[in-house]
Amino acid sequence: MRLFFASWPPPAVAKALAQWAGEAQRECGGRITRADMIHLTLAFLGESEPQAALAAARRVRGAASAFVMTEARYWAHNRIVWVGPGKVPQELAQLARFLGETREFAGHVTLIRKARAPKRLPALPALEWPVTEFLLVNSNLGPAGPDYEVLERFALG
Numbered sequence: 001m002r003l004f005f006a007s008w009p010p011p012a013v014a015k016a017l018a019q020w021a022g023e024a025q026r027e028c029g030g031r032i033t034r035a036d037m038i039h040l041t042l043a044f045l046g047e048s049e050p051q052a053a054l055a056a057a058r059r060v061r062g063a064a065s066a067f068v069m070t071e072a073r074y075w076a077h078n079r080i081v082w083v084g085p086g087k088v089p090q091e092l093a094q095l096a097r098f099l100g101e102t103r104e105f106a107g108h109v110t111l112i113r114k115a116r117a118p119k120r121l122p123a124l125p126a127l128e129w130p131v132t133e134f135l136l137v138n139s140n141l142g143p144a145g146p147d148y149e150v151l152e153r154f155a156l157g
Contacts, residue, residue, distance in 0.1 A: 033111050
């Protein structure tokens with residue numbers, strides 16, 4: 001299984017991000033992330049069995065926090081447009097470490113893939129994403145892109 005831990009936004013936040021991505025796409029092209037697929041990856045585990053991940057996640061006692069998106073950027077290396085905070089909340093960085101993220105947590109949400117460099121991205125609306133739970137997800141890669149299967153949800157205190 002190709003596993004990762006993530007947070008999904010409330011429907012209103014996902015809708016607003018998808019609308020913004022539609023505006024940005026006019027400037028940079030690319031493939032927009034569908035609203036129901038928008039997520040914040042907390043830790044990518046890769047090819048692994050879910051039992052160890054489930055056991056580790058059940059031991060986590062993280063605090064709920066907010067993911068406030070204040071920046072929109074284009075990353076030329078991966079040809080993506082992403083949004084995220086100016087500074088990642090400490091609670092999310094700590095949660096990512098507990099869940100097995102080995103790199104420095106660079107909390108961001110990818111909204112457009114295979115984009116070209118935009119001259120200017122549209123203004124990002126003020127959005128706050130309450131992170132009150134995290135999910136263990138299996139990513140099945142297919143010709144039309146990934147399909148996500150939620151294996152389990154975990155509430156944050």
